[in-house]
Amino acid sequence: MQNDLPRQFAHSTRGLVIAPAGCGKTHLIAESVSHCEGRQLVLTHTHAGVRAILDHLKRQGVPSAKYRVTTIDGFALRYAHAFSSLSGWNDPQPRGDAWAQLRPAAVDALRRSAVKSVIRSSYAGLYVDEYQDCTRGQHQLILALAQVLPTRVVGDPLQSVFWKLNSREQFDWRTILDHYTLIDEISTPHRWRDRNQQLGEWLMEVRRILLEGRPLDLRGAPISWETDVGRQNQLAVCRTMLRHSEHSLLALREWGNQCHDLARSLNGAFHGMETVECKHLHEWAQRIETTTGTARVCEILGFAALCLARLPTALKGWAVAFGAGRTPSARLPQYLTAIHALTSVIENDDVSLIDRAMDALEHVDSRVLVARRELWREMRRSLRECHRAGGSSIADTAWHVRNRSRLIGRRVERRCLSTTLLVKGLQFDHVAILNAVELADAENLYVALTRGSRSLTLLSASSILQRARPYFTAVKGN
């Protein structure tokens, strides 16, 4: 990184810096903030991103009076809600699709002169992180702020993995230069220095190849490469990674349930990551909430089968028995406890009984493993909170519990099985891509390849990876 880039960036009014993965983007923002006069508003997309930036700012000793870091949507909600008659926004806790409507509402408020004066007296400038992840609405919101504040944005078109998912709503990076002036592209792979410098340099080369749509030849690359993408080999690769006991590990697959399946087979050594919104939690909370009696017991058993591994085979018969209106018989005392707990759910709709039944199932046998820890725990937490709140809606409570974890930030387990989308922005020591074919586009492949800082293992049937030129190449080469 050029020494004067942070300063130059700080002094720009509509500046853009392109930041490849691992090149010190967060560091650049933090240092640039330290060169600014007055307080800077720093916006990013996720709460994890907020924490990463805050960490850097603190580490670099930037006085806290000089910045405020928050998410774009959190900021939008604050203003839309404070000036509700200007924005037409009245929902203090938007869910799901409501977020998309929030952004234009916030823009309505931010256009008013009094609100602009609030922004002006609160901040002297704006930074936006991960600009390629902005939706159109978020982009409009940043532009509204840019009318009042000097605005500097950081992004990388090659990491725009959300574009393909929702190109109608995502910001079109090809228009970025209509709004911002390119100041520089940082290109020093800091993340791999002292860990695997060779890998870092190779990844910069990979970036160029992918941007140009050229074939990527794995032969001779500073990575482990195997051609066997079969399930047994995938499990073997994961087990091999476990020898790095002191390091963080990540294995990547395309779909969430593939991850959970492998995690189960690996006896809980790896954690199958849940999605941020955690659809399963809401789905099962709904199912448990809307049923009573034996139907509810069957749902509980179903949820247990989803989350818990190595349940005794006898349990399969329980669902049948309860479904037929019978009480299953058992001799083992733990089994009896569980059956008793389930029976009480039939007799009483009390929410606390569901949690007690789940607890009994978790301990029905010492071999039982909570394979989907996050899902299982969030459900139990929701049930307890729902009970404390006097038995309000389980589904609603689950939403609040999940929303809170989102705000506080999930703890990222040290060994994860996950999909590219969920680990974007996260870093691990050792990464295994369990089937490179699954990473069908350049953006996903690039994000996956750049997650690990010490070693990279790739399972790919072919030695050549050919991906189409990435969608956003407009800025490249300017």
Next chain:
Amino acid sequence: MLIRHVGVRHFRGIKSLDWHVGGPIVCLIGPGDSTKTTVLDAIEFALAPRWSIPFSDADFYQAKTDNPICIEVTVGELPEELICEDRYGLYLRGYRDNEPIHDDPEDGWEPVITVCLRVGADLEPRWEVIKDSQPDAKPIPWRDRERLCIARLGADVEKHLTWSRGSALSRITGDQTGTGATLAIANRAAHEAIANASLVDLQEAAEVARKAALEFGVKFPALRPGLDTQSFSVGSGALALQDAQGVPLRATGLGTRRLAALAVEQTGLGKDAILLIDEIESALEPHRIRRLLRKLSLDRSASSARNGTSEVHGQVIMTTHSPTAVVALPVTNLAFVQSANGTTTIERVAPAVRDTVQGIVRRLGHALLARKIIVCEGKTEEALCRVMDDVYAERHQGQNFACFGVVPVDGEGRTSGPQCALEFQRLGYGVAYFGDSDQPISPDRQELESRGIHVVLWEGNASTEERIALDLPWHDLQQLVDSAIDEHGEQPVLSAISQRLGPTIVALGSSLNSWEAKGSSQEGIRRAIGKTAKSAKHGWFKDLNSGEVLGRIVFQALPRIPQTPLASSLALIETWVYAE
């Protein structure tokens, strides 16, 4: 800062008040017990940077603590540091004069914040910034209220002429570390001065004490009198303003002291401050009142001129009972306070009659300090009322109009007058309207009466002069004509009458009897005199002096003509004036 709106609930004598304050200079006037001072107190309590305020049950309306005290003061022209996001930026609301406060600052509305002081039965004051869309009010600590720069001027006169903590002088001085060192030196010097003095009597007493202590087994080599710094220490409060002779300003006359303190305080607070001044006139001569008001007004308009914008900085809200102050201010700066059944209302003069009311104030400074106003159609009627005041005082144990807070004013005609009457009524005065009936008034009698105005119009479609000419005894009418001749000369008066009674009059001279002898009826003569006297061009009694001459003739004659319409109309005014 500018206070835009004040809302008060259940505070002392005020059950409810909603007041759109208006511009940078506001002077509250109104009769005693109209809660003027309570309004100032309410504003001060809500905005002053006090850590706490000792409330008691007596501070609640009717001492009932069930209904919490709630004072909401809406402030505009805010300093930047208060509208930042972490302060009250997300609590901005919108204000426009005389419109309900908008919860959000729409474009074209002034951004304001509303500070709410609430006191419940626990007597704990809570200061918060409120906004409907924010379910949680945001507490505003005294540090932030300090930035609103509000001060009650003239309250702690003596304190502000010293450098004591929190005084205006210490604020002007700013950092006081140097002063602290100087004071320490002064303290040491005092210590030494005592130590070096020969205090024979005291030294003897000290020796006695030393010996006594020795007998009890406590041994001191020596004991001597000295200055105990615990009971004697010069603090910053001992530093005071003095004149060239070293006389502290504290020792000067009350007026001088008060003005000096006001000057220092205002300077200490800066130009953006909101100043509250109760009874601005107290201890000040008229010329000093005028000077003070002029200075306060100029400060607030000069800053706007300098910035080249319409922005005004700072505000003065005061109360007065002084006609000097009322006259010195434009009526647009006056706020009329009235209180009925706990509801306090504060009104401004409506733009439509502003000029007329301004004229009244210029001529009659004390008019607006009255409780009841007789709006006269013209100067003739006003003069009649003045004579009535003199004459009736004798009939009412020497109580003149002033004792009842009654002032007659000139309403300047039959449209402006009735409008003024309505306006005064709206502003809270008791109002009578007194005028001619030869031409219709507008707004009409019915409308005035429907609003509670006491309307006195002459019987029989007559102007004042006509009514008088018709009803005066013959001899007194002669006196009236003679006075007119004294005032305007025989020739013009007789030739004017001859327009109506025929040219022979001029030769006959001024005797009414001779006119009658020449064939004019008494009735005809009376009508002719009445018409001529009031004729617009050559009216005989159209200024206050000649009007009073007319008045004296009328009131001399009145006891002899009790049955006339003239007497009965005047009696209506008398009854109204002297009614409690």
